[in-house]
Amino acid sequence: MRLRRLGSVAHRADAEAAGADGSMDLLRVHRPGMGSYFEIRLGARVPGALELASRALDLIEALEGQLTIYRDDSEVSLLNRDAPDGPVAVEPGLFDLLTLARGISEWSGGAYDVTAGALSEAWGFVRGPKRVPTDAERADALAKTGWCRLRLDPTRRTVGFETRGMVVNLGSIGKGYAIDRAVDVLRGHWLPTSALVHGGQSSLFALGSPPGRFADxxxxxxxxxxxxxxxxxxxxxxxxxxxxxxxxxxxxxxxxxxxxxxxxxxxxxxxxxxxxxxxxxxxxxxxxxxxxxxxxxxxxxxxxxxxxxxxxxxxxxxxxxxxxxxxxxxxxxxxxxxxxx
Missing domain, CATH: 3.10.520.10 (ApbE-like domains)
Structure with missing residues (x-):
């Protein structure tokens, strides 16, 4: 999840109305984030719709600051720095996200692994330039990868690494997690609200039914x-x-x-x-x-x-x-x- 330099636009939500045919009046509120953009579509007649969508996007922006590996002071970057030396207490949402990621790694037999950050770096997919690593470089990165070496303590909500040099990279799950948290904000509105929350071209959540189309x-x-x-x-x-x-x-x-x-x-x-x-x-x-x-x-x-x-x-x-x-x-x-x- 690349943290982009977006200047003042990162703190502004652009909004526009949709549904010119009158069948479904939508407010679309969008903002850049996580190397892509996020958009929330909800009923234009929902009381406080723009403020509600803006709060959801504010939360996504805050989560990027927590999850990105492109800032040295993010919680994930600090975890990668400190976890080889001992268990690190993390924010409850981040702990639950790592628990989910580890479960999917086990379910898939290791085909999915958020500890493969060293491999992404070796191939230049993180900061570039993109390149084919040597066999020795690939072997070294593999030695620093492995979901089984991620130690999670649910009682203390701590995370530890068994291997020095291991790098957690949540780029394959963080955008979806941010969408889920934004949906929680929309669900918390005092009036039941339906919405479609997009994260670029690859991720979305459909909350409820489209406005004006009950049970659809x-x-x-x-x-x-x-x-x-x-x-x-x-x-x-x-x-x-x-x-x-x-x-x-x-x-x-x-x-x-x-x-x-x-x-x-x-x-x-x-x-x-x-x-x-x-x-x-x-x-x-x-x-x-x-x-x-x-x-x-x-x-x-x-x-x-x-x-x-x-x-x-x-x-x-x-x-x-x-x-x-x-x-x-x-x-x-x-x-x-x-x-x-």
Whole structure:
């Protein structure tokens, strides 16, 4: 989650009305953050809508200051500095987030791992420049990676590292977590409020039903990674999150070979996954992390894992005969959840 230098614009929420056809009047409030942007869409007629959305975005901004690795004084940066020397007490929300991340690591057999920050640094995906590390550099980074070496004490809410040089990087789950916390702000409004909370192109949570459409669902397009102007289907979501991962979103080329930014923490190299993986899950933090884990694992390895999670649905997009006709594989989704184009 890159902390961007945005000047005064980072402290201002831009708002605009939507729904010119009169069927759904939405207020859209957006602000840059975490290397991307966040947008909250809620009913324009909700009393105090702009102030409510601004408070939610203020919380996201504060969470970036806590979770980013691009500031030496963030809580995560201080944790990375001090945890090798002994247990470090952390804020309860951060402890719960690390507990969730560790659980997903165990569930995925290590295909997901927030302790793989040293690998991201070795490949130049953190501060750059992007590069292919030597075998020795990759082996050294792998030796500093491992969710099993992350010690969490729920009684004292402390975190410790068994390995010096290990780096926690929450870039694969932090945006979703921030969305979940923003949704909590909206849920706390004195008037029941529905909303759609976006984090860039990859993460969102649909709270309630669209304004004026009681018991209906928000409709979210499945992006075609080969042809963004031709969506592959529509998700219909209510009180559920959507998270997408794909290697094409960030990559670099060396000697004609493309290297994606999603690393397999078990091998230390970029995962050669599908074009994209989109997950529907109970919350945005899980949707983000699970999409990363399943991208690394691939569709075949994912089947049993997804079958064991009836609250999770997944869509894999693979290269097909043409950009307009990629291969779409859906798991754990009913016709009310997803309809392909």
């Amino acid at each position: 669902r928000w409709e979210v397009a499945l992006r075609n990674p080969f042809d963004p102007e031709s969506p592959l289907g529509v998700f219909r979501v209510r009180n559920r999150a959507v998270g997408t991962s794909g290697g094409a979103f960030q990559h670099f080329e060396v000697d004609g070979r493309s290297y994606g930014h999603i690393l397999d923490p078990r091998t230390g190299s970029p995962a050669e996954g599908p074009a994209s993986v989109t997950v529907l899950a109970p919350n945005a933090a899980e949707a983000d992390a699970l999409s990363t884990a399943l991208y690394v694992l691939g569709a075949e390895a994912a089947r049993d894992l997804v079958a064991a999670r009836p609250d999770v649905g997944v869509v894999f997009v693979h290269e097909g005969p043409s950009d307009h006709a990629p291969r779409v594989v859906a798991m754990g989704l009913g016709p009310r959840d997803f309809a392909s184009s």
